[in-house]
Amino acid sequence: MENEITLDMLRHSTSHIMAAAVKRLFPEVKIAIGPSIENGFYYDFDFERGFAPEDFPAIEAEMKKIIKERAPFTRKEVSRQEALELFKNEPYKVELIENLPEGETISTYEVAGFLDLCRGPHIDHAGRIKAFKIMKVAGAYWRGDSKNKMLSRIYGTAFFSKDELKEYLHRIEEAEKRDHRKLGRELDLFSIQEAGGPGLVYWHPKGALVKKLIEDYWKTEHYKDGYELVQTPHIALKHLWETSGHLDFYADSMFSPMPVDDQEYILKPMNCPFHLLIYKSKIRSYKEMPIRWAEPGTVYRYEKSGALHGLMRVRGFTQDDAHILCMENQLENEIQRIMTFIFKIFKKFGFTEYEIFVSTKPEKAVGSDEIWEKATNTIIASLKEEGIDYKIDAGGGAFYGPKIDVKIKDAIGRLWQCSTIQVDFNEPERFDINYVGEDGENHRPIMIHRALFGSFERFIGILIEHYAGAFPLWLSPTQIAICPITDNNLEYSKKVEEKLKALGYRVMMIAENEPLKAKIKTAQLEKIPYMVIIGDKDMENNVISIRARDGKQETMTFDAFAEKLSAETK
């Protein structure tokens, strides 16, 4: 039996046992649903008073009792009528039963006197659970719909062994240490100011430097890959957003219009209409196609207050945006080209594993089925051509066209949604943009929206967590710290500093009246890649002592160090 148990079963069963314990302790609680999820399980309860972490020990103790008793799970199939009768005091279960399709087998599971409507499967008895923990409590809407009542959800996790649980808790701790909000403060990279408003990022000098380095790299690579950079304003007349359709489809996410003279302006939530205005500034020929225009474009979106999260979800951010206007027969090639470009850029940051999703036509969409199918097929063909694996997200496309989303896997295996490539048949239509073809007639180009990072803010947040704050040499705000051991070494140290600066490195002198250990600690806390330590011995031998961030020490000549740095920044 035991070898048939999956982790999902174990967790799902643990959720039943938790519900059993809750029902014993708080009989007035109404039960909703309790599935297993990625890292554990939850159970939703309707409880007037609500749960608090103070309740966890009692619930866990009750669960332990049930586990110790090795309470068996027993399955029973019942008719719809019987089910309704059995759960007549559980309104949420009644609703679930009433919504079950005609003819569906209805089964119940009983454990420790707790009966639940459930498809199963479950473990044979509670004694199988060797390690579990209640993690947290939070609100969750009944059936995931914000129109419904908010229930109390208790999250927990369970494992086959205590060691696995310990390991899991340890991983959570490690992930917390990487939290970009914490590291962003500690490394003095950025802040979000209550006085300035929520969701708006202030880049401090070091963070602004990291952002600049990434932007510079991004711009250089775009020029190399055949893009041209454009720059557009932050606000535009309300009328432009009517033309683009944003006021119809996106108004909830836009900041309110501001009156100026007799007209109204709106902060841009997107860059595309601006790029189309540039396109329309003159007559275009097929000879110009494809046009690739890129812009780190700062946009503002009214995100719901509860959605804001550090750099990951903000109200003002800089998209690494580009729009490609091409002819239909160029679409496949352009998509392939973007995919190749994405992988190249991500590699620079050490991301080499991806998950790719192709999103197809949603219910609410513009454009005929035919054109959707064609574009979707083109996307899939271009991925296949490149030998790229993908999953289909049925109905997940934007209203204006299908898209490819790329999730990247970070250093500790978490996936982050970054790139998006969206084919758009709608906006070129709305703006009535054309090019003159070989035949002398007007034709409508296809537009591709694409972002690699998504936004610089979010991507830097991801990078902070990915690198745990220890940026690679080329991205480190301070690359080298120089620590003279005594004042005797100061002059020699200054010469080394000057020479490194002349080579273009970002150098910081730590010459405070402190013992060497303290200086090293300062540099380590700032996660500076290299420390150059200079004492009398080094001066005598005309060398420098290098301490890398990972603690490795080496003594070498200045030229050898310069060589090493140059190799690493290449």
Place this chain on the structure above:
RNA sequence: GCUUGAAUGGCGCAGAGGUAGCGCACCUCAUUGGUAAUGAGGAGGUCCCGAGUUCAAAUCUCGGUUCAAGCACCA
């Protein structure tokens, strides 16, 4: 936006109906040291904001703001 909770010097925290304390950071002085914390002294706070209760509110109550976790949202 919803549910629950939180907010005390720059940061991390303690405390509490009678107007605040610790550690780190900061400043000054002494110390000149070989790979993650030298010692001593000093300065720094409308205890998030507003109203109410009270002889007295940073502490209690209400409202607001921001943050956190989760839900919903996420072109």
